[in-house]
Amino acid sequence: MSPGKYKLTVELGYVGGNRKKKNKTVAAKNDTEAKKKLVLFEAKVLSGNLIDSTNMTLEGFYPEWKEKYAVDHYGEKTLKETEKIIDKRILPAFGSSKMVDIKKIHVVDYFSDLKKDGKRLDGKKGKLSPSTLDNIYKAFNSIMKVAVEWELIPSNPCASVKLPPIKHKKEDVYTVEETKKLFDLLEKEDPIWQLIVQSAAVLGAREVEIAALEGKHLDFTDNSITIEQAFVVIEGKGLVLKSTKTDQTRKISVPADLMRALKKLRLIKLEQQMEMKNLWKWEDHLFLFSDEYGQPYRPDSISHVGQDFSIKNQ
Structure with missing residues (x-):
C-alpha cells in the first residue's frame, strides 16, 4: 500500500x-x-447503509440520489422536470450500466446521438434544441457528480463534455415611441389590463414576474419597480411563489404616469385587504394584479390577454 x-x-x-x-x-x-x-x-x-459501489447501477443509485440529495437541492417544479428527464432519457440509455463502468466516451457518444434527427419524444420533426440537450446534461451530470462526492466512482464522466452553445433570447423592451403608441391603443381596454400590458411593456418582464408584482416592489421616491420573484405553476398545488435567481433580480425605472396609476391600484388593494380580513387569500402579500380576495391572476391568463390584444391591433 x-x-x-x-x-x-x-x-x-x-x-x-x-x-x-x-x-x-x-x-x-x-x-x-x-x-x-x-x-x-x-x-x-x-448498519446496512453502505452502498456497494462496485455493483451499483445507475438505476439503483437513482433513488439514493433523489432521496438523499435532490429533494434538498431542487425546487419542487425543477425536481419533477429533472425526474422526467432521467426517467425518459437517461435511464433507458444507462440505467442498467454499473456506475463505475460509465466512461466519458460513453457520455460523448450519447449526446452525439441525441443531436441527430428523430430524437424528439413529442413526435415532431427536427432535432432537439440546445436548451433541451443542456437540461439532459444537467440532470445526468448532477447524478454523476454526487456519486463522485459520495466516493462511489473515482471521477465524473460528464465533466467537461461539450454541448452546443445556448443562444439566450433577449427580452423585448419597447422604445419610447413604441410605448406611447401602445399606451394609446390600450385606452379602449379594461383599466386593470391596461396596467398589466403597460407594466409588462415597460419592464420587459415575463408573465410569471408581472403576476408576482406586489405593492412592496414599487419605489415612489425614484419611480422604479423591483423584480425579484415569480410564480411557477405546479401540478396539484397551483401557483407557487419563488424568488428569482440573483442575476435575474433587477430594479427598473418607470414613467411617472404609470407609477401614479400603480400607486392608485396599490391603495385599492390595501382597502380590499382590510375589507376582506381573514378571507384574504395570500397572507402578508399584496399582489397588484389580483382579484378582490388577493388571489393573483395566473401567468397564463396574463399571456392570453396580451396575445389577444396583439391580434386585435395588428
Missing part, C-alpha cells in the same frame, strides 16, 4: 462456509486518522 493509503476491512462472518468481508481503501495522514475512518466505515457497513 502506497504512503498515505490505508486498506480498511470489516469482517462480516461466514456465509456458506465462505468468509465475508467489506474492504475500502482510504487516504489518511496517519494511523490515528485511519482508525477513525475504520470506525465510521464499520458503522456504515454494520
Whole structure:
C-alpha cells in the first residue's frame, strides 16, 4: 500500500462456509486518522447503509440520489422536470450500466446521438434544441457528480463534455415611441389590463414576474419597480411563489404616469385587504394584479390577454 493509503476491512462472518468481508481503501495522514475512518466505515457497513459501489447501477443509485440529495437541492417544479428527464432519457440509455463502468466516451457518444434527427419524444420533426440537450446534461451530470462526492466512482464522466452553445433570447423592451403608441391603443381596454400590458411593456418582464408584482416592489421616491420573484405553476398545488435567481433580480425605472396609476391600484388593494380580513387569500402579500380576495391572476391568463390584444391591433 502506497504512503498515505490505508486498506480498511470489516469482517462480516461466514456465509456458506465462505468468509465475508467489506474492504475500502482510504487516504489518511496517519494511523490515528485511519482508525477513525475504520470506525465510521464499520458503522456504515454494520448498519446496512453502505452502498456497494462496485455493483451499483445507475438505476439503483437513482433513488439514493433523489432521496438523499435532490429533494434538498431542487425546487419542487425543477425536481419533477429533472425526474422526467432521467426517467425518459437517461435511464433507458444507462440505467442498467454499473456506475463505475460509465466512461466519458460513453457520455460523448450519447449526446452525439441525441443531436441527430428523430430524437424528439413529442413526435415532431427536427432535432432537439440546445436548451433541451443542456437540461439532459444537467440532470445526468448532477447524478454523476454526487456519486463522485459520495466516493462511489473515482471521477465524473460528464465533466467537461461539450454541448452546443445556448443562444439566450433577449427580452423585448419597447422604445419610447413604441410605448406611447401602445399606451394609446390600450385606452379602449379594461383599466386593470391596461396596467398589466403597460407594466409588462415597460419592464420587459415575463408573465410569471408581472403576476408576482406586489405593492412592496414599487419605489415612489425614484419611480422604479423591483423584480425579484415569480410564480411557477405546479401540478396539484397551483401557483407557487419563488424568488428569482440573483442575476435575474433587477430594479427598473418607470414613467411617472404609470407609477401614479400603480400607486392608485396599490391603495385599492390595501382597502380590499382590510375589507376582506381573514378571507384574504395570500397572507402578508399584496399582489397588484389580483382579484378582490388577493388571489393573483395566473401567468397564463396574463399571456392570453396580451396575445389577444396583439391580434386585435395588428
